[in-house]
Amino acid sequence: MRPVDPAMLRRLPSLRRYLRRTAVTSVVSAGLIIGQAAALSVALATAVRDGLTPEVTTATAWFLAAVAARAAVQWWQGASAARGVAEVKTELRDGLFRAAARHGPTWRGRGRTGEAVTLVTRGVDGLDAYVSGYLPQLCLAAVVPVAILVVMAVNDPASMIVVLVTIPLIPVFGVLIGWHTKAQTERQWHSLRRLGGHFLDAVAGLPTSRVFGRAADGARAVLRTSDDYRAATMATLRVAFLSALALELVATVSVALVAVPIGLQLLGGDMDLRVAFLILLLAPEVYLPLRSMGSRFHAAQEGLAATGAAFDITDTDTPTPEPRHGKDTAMIDHATRPSTPECPQPAEYPQAPGPRLAPPRVAPDRMTSGAEVGGPPGIEGDRSVEPFLRFTDLAVTYPGAERPAVAGLTATVAPGELVALVGRSGAGKSTVLNALLGFAPVTGGALHHRGSPIRPGEAWLRNVTWVPQRAHLFAMSVADNIRLGQPTADPDRVRAAADAAFATEFVNELPEGFDTPLGDAGFGLSAGQRRRIALARAFLRIQLLDCPLVLLDEPTAGLDLHSEARVAEATARLLAGRTAILVAHRESMLDRADQVWRIADGALREVVHRSPAGAVS
Ligand SMILES: Nc1ncnc2c1ncn2[C@@H]1O[C@H](COP(=O)(O)OP(=O)(O)OP(=O)(O)O)[C@@H](O)[C@H]1O
Numbered sequence: 001m002r003p004v005d006p007a008m009l010r011r012l013p014s015l016r017r018y019l020r021r022t023a024v025t026s027v028v029s030a031g032l033i034i035g036q037a038a039a040l041s042v043a044l045a046t047a048v049r050d051g052l053t054p055e056v057t058t059a060t061a062w063f064l065a066a067v068a069a070r071a072a073v074q075w076w077q078g079a080s081a082a083r084g085v086a087e088v089k090t091e092l093r094d095g096l097f098r099a100a101a102r103h104g105p106t107w108r109g110r111g112r113t114g115e116a117v118t119l120v121t122r123g124v125d126g127l128d129a130y131v132s133g134y135l136p137q138l139c140l141a142a143v144v145p146v147a148i149l150v151v152m153a154v155n156d157p158a159s160m161i162v163v164l165v166t167i168p169l170i171p172v173f174g175v176l177i178g179w180h181t182k183a184q185t186e187r188q189w190h191s192l193r194r195l196g197g198h199f200l201d202a203v204a205g206l207p208t209s210r211v212f213g214r215a216a217d218g219a220r221a222v223l224r225t226s227d228d229y230r231a232a233t234m235a236t237l238r239v240a241f242l243s244a245l246a247l248e249l250v251a252t253v254s255v256a257l258v259a260v261p262i263g264l265q266l267l268g269g270d271m272d273l274r275v276a277f278l279i280l281l282l283a284p285e286v287y288l289p290l291r292s293m294g295s296r297f298h299a300a301q302e303g304l305a306a307t308g309a310a311f312d313i314t315d316t317d318t319p320t321p322e323p324r325h326g327k328d329t330a331m332i333d334h335a336t337r338p339s340t341p342e343c344p345q346p347a348e349y350p351q352a353p354g355p356r357l358a359p360p361r362v363a364p365d366r367m368t369s370g371a372e373v374g375g376p377p378g379i380e381g382d383r384s385v386e387p388f389l390r391f392t393d394l395a396v397t398y399p400g401a402e403r404p405a406v407a408g409l410t411a412t413v414a415p416g417e418l419v420a421l422v423g424r425s426g427a428g429k430s431t432v433l434n435a436l437l438g439f440a441p442v443t444g445g446a447l448h449h450r451g452s453p454i455r456p457g458e459a460w461l462r463n464v465t466w467v468p469q470r471a472h473l474f475a476m477s478v479a480d481n482i483r484l485g486q487p488t489a490d491p492d493r494v495r496a497a498a499d500a501a502f503a504t505e506f507v508n509e510l511p512e513g514f515d516t517p518l519g520d521a522g523f524g525l526s527a528g529q530r531r532r533i534a535l536a537r538a539f540l541r542i543q544l545l546d547c548p549l550v551l552l553d554e555p556t557a558g559l560d561l562h563s564e565a566r567v568a569e570a571t572a573r574l575l576a577g578r579t580a581i582l583v584a585h586r587e588s589m590l591d592r593a594d595q596v597w598r599i600a601d602g603a604l605r606e607v608v609h610r611s612p613a614g615a616v617s
Helices: 006-011 013-050 054-103 106-108 113-125 127-155 158-166 169-204 205-211 214-269 271-314 370-374 429-437 476-480 491-502 502-507 527-545 561-575
Strands: 389-396 406-413 418-422 442-449 463-467 551-552 579-583 595-601 605-609
Touching: 006 013, 006 271, 013 127, 013 271, 013 406, 054 113, 054 127, 054 271, 113 127, 113 169, 113 476, 127 158, 127 271, 158 214, 158 271, 169 205, 169 214, 169 595, 205 463, 205 605, 214 271, 214 595, 370 476, 389 429, 406 429, 406 595, 418 429, 429 442, 429 463, 429 579, 463 527, 476 491, 476 527, 476 551, 491 502, 491 527, 491 561, 551 561, 561 579
Parallel strands: 406 605, 418 579, 418 595, 463 551, 551 579
Antiparallel strands: 389 406, 389 442, 595 605
């Protein structure tokens, strides 16, 4: 623990400039403190001895001039500090952005975006207390006591010796407490960064964690990190308050040790009154900058910890942020009880090595709609007559949008049917899926499942498996990503789901296989690999929860031919015997559809029915 980190001075020229300005200000301040005390002691001693003579008036005028000059210097120092803080923070942020540009997306993805954002914003802002609070006090502490000791040596060497003996107590206490504070502050800063990372991951993955029944766990993880941060902050504050108290006590006792002998000498007539006033006025000023420096040291620590983290990034060619994918840092805590219910385990769950799947199930009785759980009894329709899904004049208008994204959509889906949605980009295909998931507001018409109105929420989502266009992978291991909805699933089941999604091959080539931690949004995997992990996640969910409805949003978009063929095959396995709605552009996916809905400008323009043999009706 050094008073000033030389590494910071080396890397930040604006900090060096600021420190030079502050050093000059401190020397001027020291002169003014001594001048002020000298003028006042002359004025007081002369007034006591001779009454209000012209000498008293002159000394008082000098005293007032010194006070005014000190105020001006302090104002200038404040302005200089504000400029210095702005320059140092700009330089540091500039360095971070340059490093990010130099390293490209590789670096960003390996860390958590939320952590990086916390570092660049709140972390760098933590330097305010260091630059404008701690450094000026440090400069004063280096100059003022020395100057005052010289004055004391000339006027009263005995007082100088008392000060010389007591003054080291303050830095010694400061250092002892500082060692303790450093660990506390680093813990506090670490918690804050984790909080930023968790929060962003939780928010970005919210739709995914909702569908997979883990939204509450994400919130709990954020809450737990917030609590860690609160505890670390309170611990730092406790140390800061205690240290302020200890330093205050040491300074007061030290001033008393100087004052008592002076009083005795005055009584004995051995000391001039002017010298006595001068020493008594200067004694507290010796300890003041050291005390202030000690108390500001704690506030400055967060900024220093953040700066250390920033230099780790700016200094390395290929920065490797601290590991953050352990179970303790995962957004979703697997120790918590899954929010989805335990499901019967199908006896024929696929086992490695070959991807074998459980036999398809069509419209299982276990299925629930939102209405069955939350609605009044008797709301269910006639299962033998009602289609699996019914869209009646469905309209969706996003908040703030001028026109509906989907309007007047009327259609039905029979149990076990595969419906493919086709249409140009922006036609409204994903919106149809979002309406079914409850992610887009149904502003007109109705959605029914087996005759019951669909009520978006946990109960309904338990029926659904969703593979979105851009599946969100969380910053945790590959295995934990696959078992997102079923955290208690054993490794064999995870592996079998990966086999079925043709993911095992590339996962085995990752450094730690299924335990390989992924970065933000699945960093470290290609787009096709991410999709296969998302499919594996869906496989596991289907197998364990037996979800009868599958929603897939362009599972093969942006893939090369080889990956596309594999994902298409995996998708076909996923959909076998289940009711599914699939947004598709590729023929490979359309061939398997029972109905093809062509959507344009939010309206259903055409429905093509295909027979099992592929004929169009
Ligand atoms: N969250 C949203 N808020 C406002 N408007 C939205 C939102 N999401 C989509 N839209 C708009 O709704 C319309 C339909 O979008 P949607 O994503 O359903 O199209 P899409 O057919 O799935 O397109 P693509 O094939 O490119 O994914 C578009 O005009 C889009 O701009």
